[in-house]
Amino acid sequence: MTPTITAFERSPDGGRGQARDMRVRWALEEVGQPYEVRLVSFNGMKEPAHLARHPFGQIPTYEEGDLVLFESGSIVFHIAERHAGLLPEDANARARAITWMFAALNTMEPPIMERATAVILERDAAWHEQRLPLVDDRIRKRLADLSRCLGDADWLDGAFSAGDLIMVGVLRRLNRSALLDEYPNLSAYVGRAEARPAFKRAFAAQLAVATAAATG
Amino acid sequence: MTPTITAFERSPDGGRGQARDMRVRWALEEVGQPYEVRLVSFNGMKEPAHLARHPFGQIPTYEEGDLVLFESGSIVFHIAERHAGLLPEDANARARAITWMFAALNTMEPPIMERATAVILERDAAWHEQRLPLVDDRIRKRLADLSRCLGDADWLDGAFSAGDLIMVGVLRRLNRSALLDEYPNLSAYVGRAEARPAFKRAFAAQLAVATAAATG
Known part of the structure; x- marks a missing residue:
């Protein structure tokens, strides 16, 4: 099942990879897991639909079937537990x-x-x-x-x-x-x-969002 | 194997349970795992022996055989993964x-x-x-x-x-x-x-250290 993450519709960093969706994108790229992205506006982050996913009204979130997670650390750990490549076996x-x-x-x-x-x-x-x-x-x-x-x-x-x-x-x-x-x-x-390479792909993906927002 | 944790020889909070060894003690009490405590002075925390356990020269640490961990969050998670009672099975x-x-x-x-x-x-x-x-x-x-x-x-x-x-x-x-x-x-x-009850036991244990330090 393809997970969906959330990211800023207009990232405050203009695509320098400092927003925390970058960590999740990077982890997903490291393990080769495709994902979808739902962009959220600053107003949208404070609305009930997003607060139901993220109690603190931030990004990123992670949805996979009926599982909804927030906190980049937790999401990266979840990905690392379920795929090889981010945690040693020992x-x-x-x-x-x-x-x-x-x-x-x-x-x-x-x-x-x-x-x-x-x-x-x-x-x-x-x-x-x-x-x-x-x-x-x-x-x-x-x-x-x-x-x-x-x-x-x-x-x-x-x-x-x-x-x-x-x-x-x-x-x-x-x-x-x-x-x-x-x-x-x-x-x-x-x-x-x-x-x-996984970092570069994740960086390019978040930069593309910022570029589209700036020219859109 | 009984794990050993480190705690302040003289806790800055005087035993109010705010030092981070409290979180580890509490987790160990919740799962019923006995533990030993090595007290560390402020000078001792900056010495090579302790820095080898904790790169940032802080407490708590956790030693169990040849495993050495630091960061209260990581130690609590380690305890929660290995014992029932702190993480749901679902x-x-x-x-x-x-x-x-x-x-x-x-x-x-x-x-x-x-x-x-x-x-x-x-x-x-x-x-x-x-x-x-x-x-x-x-x-x-x-x-x-x-x-x-x-x-x-x-x-x-x-x-x-x-x-x-x-x-x-x-x-x-x-x-x-x-x-x-x-x-x-x-x-x-x-x-x-x-x-x-587990919180109370952990609190009493860290308070006893502070009381002993104050009267010792």
Whole structure:
């Protein structure tokens, strides 16, 4: 059964692959699962039909028969559990890959989200320019730990996994800052992930939506 | 094999059950799995032996034979996968329970962590009093969505699950603010979880550590 995901009708990032449907598209491409996309407007995201799918009125969602999921982490995990290619078969390696998914979403992403929130919602606040370096330093602390842990390995724990997919999805939110450049092995790690054919197909698909919205 | 977890030697919350080992203790109590605890000092958390277990130098960690995990979400999931009681057997219900785990950690907790960070690290900043209400409003937005979704149900999706355990663990971080009181059904939800015998045993165990540290 072909699953249906939701994505922004007009993504705030203009197709740079920063919206969270990108993570789900990428996972589906990695495992070779075709999918359909329902585009949702900002107004539509707050309407009852979408809130029934996503209690927090966001994207992405995932529908497959009578199963409805939200949260990119959960959807990627669901895909990874049902298809080969995103989680190792060895039980311990699998548990470690899942650990990296949670680490990306609950340890790495929060300060990065805090930065995005500040830049979007507190840009005109009196304190913004003074406060942003504090937030950046919190991000640097996490990046330094991750950089040390990755070392010169290609991926976080042996083979590429859903843990790398989510971590790279999170790190790419820093693309418009210079923070990632301070950690060359992390920049190279993101670059390695972006070179994967599945990433490229997913990126092209979300860019096509943005291009159509801009010219439509 | 009895797993070993790590916890703060001196928890910053003084035993109010807000440190993240509480979530792991609670999960282990729910499934009836005995465990051992290794206490770690703030200096010890930054030493190589602990960094080898936890790249970000935090607690909790989980050791079971040659498996070493970090991230409370991942550890709770690992426990839930291996024991009955924290995830439904029905595949769709299981996927939805996992979705609530991710929603708690990646949608609900980030603004709550942002508040905690502000209160701890920006307390003396010139902007703190002016900025805190903005952060609180971001939390309220999430709480309102969760409150509407929970309605008058006991748990988020039928029976109590790891999704409720993680969500309550996150919501309890608001215990020292009045925010949760604004949503009576969420306060009652947290209260229902805190009344579970497994929660009480886990709470008592972490409180005993804090009490021993204070009198030791």
